[in-house]
Amino acid sequence: MLKELAYRVQQIKPSATADMSSRADKLAASGRDIINLAMGEPDFNTPSHIQQAAIAAMQAGQTRYTATDGTLALKDAIIQKFARDNQLTFERSEIIVSCGAKHSLYNLFAAILNPGDEVIIAAPYWVSYPDMAKLMGANPVIIHADHKQQFKMTPVQLRSAITPATRLLVLNSPSNPTGVAYTAAEWQALGAVLMEHPDIIVVTDDIYEHNLWRTEPFSNILMVCPALRDRCVVVNGVSKTYAMTGWRIGYTAGPHTIIGAMKKIQSQSTSCPCSISQAAATAALNGDQACVAEMTAAYQVRHDYLVGELQKLPGVSVQPGDGTFYVFPHIEPWLKLRADINDDVALSEYVLNEVGVAVIPGSAFGAPGYIRISYAANMDKIVTAVERLQLAIVKLSQ
């Protein structure tokens, strides 16, 4: 008879986004007409020059274990990427490649967090941050930043969330699920608070760096506050930028003591990321970046359409995004239309069952009263999804 599972597993829940997306796929497979706007991945195929690099690597015999922290070719491509895109300089010992940015973050949390440590996270947050902290026995401390403050934490909120137990601050910009990005001026103000607390490590999750179209160029807190260099960790990857979610390549740059600790964990748990995917990621980072601009332009067209249409729906407040492929409308007024549909979870179920559109309830991101709609889907699907949402609201009001 199986005994109780580990306490760490009992404290966490499965990823809500993965769960909703797979339920929508199952319904579609059973013959239901479902538009899946729950998924968090580009709908484009990986560009062909990247695919070709993987085929060439396989044929050249690059089918064996690589160094734990990644091939030299990929690490050098990452170093060049940081210099080119972020004006940041790293040595090889300050870089580690992992199996996706999620794996990078997991290894980082495992490398620096002890039970009882506090991890500051702003809600709406990416679903995995709090559960990853809990897996390490650490305590997530949530700062709530709603649409009225453009989903961004303020320096005052950050200061008041810090305690002697604070070990890590998690930043994600542009953000999943809101699509908003902090400005350089906002980083400066948050950085000033961090300068008062030299023991706090900062991780900036830049996975949506290139899915950005606002006029101000991308920045992260380290680019704006170089004084944080000895305690700031940058996580990024190829999943969202190059439509490479299935290849599972993410990477981390930071102080070599932290990177070394992550390498130790990776050596005992994963050995190394996939050799073929590393060759593909090298080609992605070193190759022509035109594919990135093309995909981003498509996301922007969809964003503008979707935000425009959502703003016409009664009762909804929509904060336009700066990037990503998500929008996070505030739908609380819809929850007052029918007694049995009085939270965002019930509403998402209703929308899935009644009109066949899969979205994620905001509470999965620590923000009840919202839904996350992904527009990583073609325009026809988005147009139909909007019509169906309109229908759902009409039905709810009857």
Ligand SMILES: Cc1ncc(COP(=O)(O)O)c(C=O)c1O
């Ligand atoms: C904010 C954020 N960080 C990290 C990841 C992980 O990306 P991957 O593991 O595919 O590199 C995701 C994926 O959805 C994300 O949205």
